[in-house]
Amino acid sequence: MKVSVWKGGAEGAFREFEVPRHPSQTVLDVVTYIQRALDPTLAYRYACRVGMCGSCAMSVNGVPRWTCRTHVDKVAHNDRVEVAPLKNLPVIRDLVVDMRDFFDKWARAKGQFQPTRSKEDDFAVVKPTSPKRLLIDAGIECIGCGVCYSACEVVAWNPEYLGPAALNRAWTLVKDERDAAGLERLRAVAGDAGCHSCHSHMSCTERCPKHISPTAAIAGLKREVATAALRGDL
Ligand code: SF4
Ligand code: SF4
Ligand code: FES
Numbered sequence: 363m364k365v366s367v368w369k370g371g372a373e374g375a376f377r378e379f380e381v382p383r384h385p386s387q388t389v390l391d392v393v394t395y396i397q398r399a400l401d402p403t404l405a406y407r408y409a410c411r412v413g414m415c416g417s418c419a420m421s422v423n424g425v426p427r428w429t430c431r432t433h434v435d436k437v438a439h440n441d442r443v444e445v446a447p448l449k450n451l452p453v454i455r456d457l458v459v460d461m462r463d464f465f466d467k468w469a470r471a472k473g474q475f476q477p478t479r480s481k482e483d484d485f486a487v488v489k490p491t492s493p494k495r496l497l498i499d500a501g502i503e504c505i506g507c508g509v510c511y512s513a514c515e516v517v518a519w520n521p522e523y524l525g526p527a528a529l530n531r532a533w534t535l536v537k538d539e540r541d542a543a544g545l546e547r548l549r550a551v552a553g554d555a556g557c558h559s560c561h562s563h564m565s566c567t568e569r570c571p572k573h574i575s576p577t578a579a580i581a582g583l584k585r586e587v588a589t590a591a592l593r594g595d596l
Contacts, residue, residue: 363382363383363438363441364378364381364442365378365396365445366378367379367445369404371455374453387434389427389430389433389434389445390411390418390432393457403456404456405457406418406420407457407458408429413428413430414505415505416428416509418430419508419509420457421449422437422444423439424446426510426569428507428571429445447459449512450512450514464511465506467524467528471531472535473528473532475538476535476542476543477541477542478542479540486540488540494537494538495537495539497537497582500573500575501531501533501576504574507571509569511526513568514526514566522555523559524556524557526560526577526579526580530579532547533580533583534579545596557580557587558584560577562577562581
């Protein structure tokens with residue numbers, strides 16, 4: 363098959379390679395073949411190869427995906443595939459993007475757990491049946507791969523927007539019974555770059571490989587922010 367791969371930085375260009383097809387071949391297998399057999403300078407990231415780390419995320423035919431979990435059979439058209447770096451993040455080189463903006467936004471959304479107890483206290487018990495815990499059951503499974511962020515149209519035209527992953531993280535902490543940051547976190551996500559900028563396009567939710575719904579998390583944040591504002595707390 364013919365594979366177009368992005369080479370260079372932001373001003374780079376696609377380069378075409380011929381790669382043999384195999385049964386059950388993934389897009390990550392293809393990129394690895396190119397790097398090992400055709401172009402040893404090709405830069406790309408991966409770690410687990412089994413859909414656990416999220417580091418192999420790339421744009422395949424324009425769509426953000428985990429390449430280790432994407433079979434060529436599913437995405438090849440007329441024996442052709444295009445592989446590019448994730449959109450909405452600066453390209454370092456070839457298929458590698460700079461994730462700093464992405465994780466800085468987690469920090470700006472107060473994505474750090476702030477405990478109410480000290481290490482001297484007993485373990486906190488959160489019952490699996492707790493309504494708050496049930497609300498974040500899916501959201502806490504996020505592994506920070508950046509696929510949703512790359513798919514988000516609002517991030518594309520407003521680079522300040524915190525984005526789906528950071529806001530999903532904030533939501534999981536807002537509903538964490540052990541967390542003490544409460545209003546401070548709601549203030550962090552209430553501004554112009556926060557949850558109200560989301561247009562609920564659902565691209566993040568459609569693309570998340572873990573079937574998480576950042577859109578629902580962001581809608582939850584909007585409700586919490588509105589309630590706090592009506593109470594005069596913000
Ligand atoms: S919400 Fe899904 S797509 Fe977004 S960073 Fe987390 S795991 Fe990746
Ligand atoms: S639902 Fe909101 S966060 Fe998700 S892709 Fe759309 S605008 Fe971005
Ligand atoms: S290499 Fe870890 S998710 Fe693909």
